[in-house]
Amino acid sequence: MxxxxxxxxxxxxxxxxxxxxxxxVIFLLNLSLQIWLLYTAxxxxxxxxxxxxxxxxxxxxxxxxxxxxxxxxxxxGKPAENDH
Amino acid sequence: xxxxEENNKKKWKQDFPYHKQNSDLVNRREFAKxxxxxxxxxxxGTGLVAAKANLFPKKKVVGEHLICAKSEVPIGxxxxxxxxDSDIPYILVHLENGTFRAYEQKCTHLxxxxxxxxxxxxxxxPCHKGVFDANDGAVLAGPPPRKLPKLxxxxxxxxxxxxxxxxxxxI
Numbered sequence: 001m002x003x004x005x006x007x008x009x010x011x012x013x014x015x016x017x018x019x020x021x022x023x024x025v026i027f028l029l030n031l032s033l034q035i036w037l038l039y040t041a042x043x044x045x046x047x048x049x050x051x052x053x054x055x056x057x058x059x060x061x062x063x064x065x066x067x068x069x070x071x072x073x074x075x076x077g078k079p080a081e082n083d084h
Numbered sequence: 085x086x087x088x089e090e091n092n093k094k095k096w097k098q099d100f101p102y103h104k105q106n107s108d109l110v111n112r113r114e115f116a117k118x119x120x121x122x123x124x125x126x127x128x129g130t131g132l133v134a135a136k137a138n139l140f141p142k143k144k145v146v147g148e149h150l151i152c153a154k155s156e157v158p159i160g161x162x163x164x165x166x167x168x169d170s171d172i173p174y175i176l177v178h179l180e181n182g183t184f185r186a187y188e189q190k191c192t193h194l195x196x197x198x199x200x201x202x203x204x205x206x207x208x209x210p211c212h213k214g215v216f217d218a219n220d221g222a223v224l225a226g227p228p229p230r231k232l233p234k235l236x237x238x239x240x241x242x243x244x245x246x247x248x249x250x251x252x253x254x255i
Contacts, residue, residue, distance in 0.1 A: 045137035
């Protein structure tokens with residue numbers, strides 16, 4: 001590999017740190033949404049509104065898939081000095 | 085603030101020889117993976133709720149059921165009852181305006197047993213001070229998230245019958 005990526009990494013030494021923090025914040029936001037959906041599903045299902053529980057489940061599933069997708073963006077760690 | 089050398093001498097540090105550089109990046113990755121796992125758990129839980137609501141819906145009250153004679157419940161008085169083949173407790177309330185109302189006796193917050201406070205028009209949950217309107221079961225105060233499930237009361241030939249409520253209840 002050329003020196004471009006190495007120089008980029010040297011120029012932005014906090015890049016991985018920012019990236020993983022961002023991903024974690026997005027995960028936490030997603031989880032908050034899912035907790036809200038679970039609460040809503042329970043609340044409405046107990047009131048015999050089953051269709052809302054179904055929609056909440058679909059929403060929760062979509063958020064879970066988004067979370068799985070974000071795992072792709074997790075940095076694998078800083079490359080070793082001789083790894084280029 | 086203690087220096088690194090001082091910290092290393094402390095007993096807790098010897099018991100838990102944990103180094104900052106080890107927890108820097110790798111453990112945050114594990115944390116992110118754990119969050120995804122929790123996300124899957126929440127999805128599973130919501131799925132269970134949806135499955136329960138769709139596949140095993142709450143049994144409706146079918147037909148009319150004789151509860152008691154009208155004269156047995158004085159104005160401001162109540163009577164608890166259950167229906168055949170069901171263990172859900174209900175409460176029949178004789179309101180001060182002369183009408184009868186029937187509700188599930190379980191608070192919609194944490195299923196405590198509710199009671200009618202004579203003269204106030206309020207049904208009270210003693211556990212967390214939830215207050216319901218005795219006229220339509222609506223929540224007036226406290227933590228209950230939903231109105232009390234209501235049954236339809238039929239007065240016929242001096243007797244009280246109950247049947248399922250016709251209209252769809254909403255929050």
